[in-house]
Amino acid sequence: MSLSVTTTSPDAVTDLAAELRELLGEKNVSLEERVRMRASADGSRMSPIIVEQLPLGLADVVAFPTSAEQIGQVVAAAVRRGVPITPRGKGTGNYGQAIPMSGGLVLDVTRARAVVEVGDGVITAEAGAQMVVLEQAAWNAGQALWMYPSTAQSTIGGFLSGGSGGTGTIEHGSNDRGFVVALDVVHADGTPDLVHVEGEAAQAYVHNYGTAGIIARATVRLEPLRDWRGLYASFPDLESALPAVREIGRMQPPPRLVSADHPEISAALPPDEAVPVGRTSLRSILSADMLAEATRIIEETGGRVEVVREGPQASMRISMLSYNHPIEWFQKATDRPTFHVEVSGEALFERLADVEAVYPDGMLHIEAGHGVPIGMLAGRYESAEQVYAGIAALNALGVGVHNPHQWNVDFEVERTVELARRTDPNGLLNPGKLNPDYDGPRKGAIR
Template identity: 65%
Template sequence: MNDTPIAALEAELRELLGDRGVSVELAARQRASTDGAHLSPVIKEQLPLGLAELVAYPANAELIAATVASAVRHGIPITPRGKGTGNYGQAIPMAGGLVLDMSRARAITEVGDGFITAEAGASMSALEQAANAAGQQILMYPSTANSSVGGFLSGGSGGTGSIKHGSNSDGFVAALDVVHAVPNASLVHVAGEAAQPYVHTYGTAGIIARATVVTEPLQDWRGFFASFDTFEQAISVIREIGQLEPTPRLVSADLATLANALPPDPAIPTDRASLRAILDLSTVAAATALVEAAGGRVEDVREGAQASMRISMMSYNHPIEFLQKAYPDRYFHVEVSGDALVDRIDEVH
């Protein structure tokens, strides 16, 4: 910590952000240098991959820009960080330097007809709640629903809502206020197609400080839980359920081994394959008929945003995290897309 440029940057940032907005404490630097990369056995063997020398916590979009400008002037590497929930080391400061922790810049600044605007540190669940209060819903949110909007747009790709709306680069982003790594950095507003180069580029093209994403009219969702004797029965209907109209927000199915590792829930019975979905109320009867025709049974249908959020938090990478906790060093996540997930399941396993 005797590096003169770092010391000079620390002093400047304390003037800008206050003492609570800057930390050089080892524990804070270690927390800011860690994400979910331990889920990968390849990356886990290499950890730790970097340690921040300084952590800054700007409280709004304008201070994000000012912090970036200060770091660039002092020649200090910058690693932007949302909530640190990524699984692939995106938030690890491999070059040391400054970690720009944006979790305190979390204001939701506007909810309009068909859009919502928030600072980078606002959680996706907070955006969804604010949109719901206005009779709307965001097009999608990641399985880690408490991740930040800046982190999701920079390092995520899809999640709940992707069956209908695809990835977060498929028309989800209406506009961004970004910060470029230049000595006089300021907020740069980009909209429409001009915003797309900043999506899923991990902050390398520019750091997202504020985002406007698209919303749609709120639907009446239900959390749908079903179980089957075999996984083959579950996947025999998963595609049909996903093709119901209105389109489900999410459909997931897991082997009994994996379902047994999920958080205890009476709607996820032990030793049975589990299917979970977020369905429009109008499609629950059709989904029930499909499940029963395949030899399964409906365990529960739940109302309310929390039921949907619970199902989201047990989708995508999350079941693997639960599985790794239940069976350490035995399982890891493999990304497979397309119809192979259903048609070639034996090869996937």
């Protein structure tokens, strides 16, 4: 793979690396090419549009702070030397948001992973703590996270900076609807200070890829733990499964997740007797006291329950088969180039055939969302222009679409730009991602 050339001053990088070794220790700073390459890539190969543009940048130095306070100190050291800073969690994003387009420093937070406190209805952790670890800590206290990403190994900092929702959104919506209680963030002002923000002030740092401040510590909401079960069912095809998806998603209390796939997508999922080949797979995480009602719905709408599984691993496995993961499994199972777009709206239920026909070999993964169905529409990839034309066609059908095949901040852009003017006056935080003049196709965003 060829590597892009950066304009970061070599002397600035050398001096920064020396200071960071003093601060973090030799093992937590690297100039090695293999480490820099690994820290400069994410899951972008899921997007054929971005693949055509790779590589997008290479880190000059990688730092691994081990606490929230060290995150602040690392950022301050880089800012004093004018070195760009790209924050990184587990690198599970799929669209380039963690790729260091201007080179410089990649700030890997995965070693700052302490769970600080589990309280009544809240949990506090450092940015590098994995969501699965937070969930386990919450369960041990008789509570559960409001939501966690479909990639449960994601870090809390990465999820909040980039993610749009997560498992649990049927009841609580995406993570801009009260999930975040408070944040400790670092600004690019040359100081190592952790700035504590709460409520709406904290929300301004969510979804902006660290372009206005880097999350060092987060406090998010918990709810009382329920006796979750993992239910697998199947239907002859996706159309016949849609009434069950709708009705199960409306049950009270709501499931944590209910999703279903086009049979060809279901067939590409990891082998499991609960996912019969040739049929649409429906999967749900729901409380034990709702199993009878869900079973009734499934059977009355022409499906059959394949299995019900207990324990946290069962729930986590189903979560990992939601959002864009089924499309990723399909991409691995097929030789034909495939892409997807994020879709939403009642038209997914009411005009399924028309929706899938927009793209060649169109196939839908659908989930019950917070008040509106959401999903991933996959199709055979021919060109970026084909994808964009399809977005317009979907809008005409009444489908909300978010184009994920770009790395630009596209949530509350004006708010983020205004915040960044104060918090990042020299434009050093994740350069290339905050583009207020970007006018790419993002009509009807599903967030």
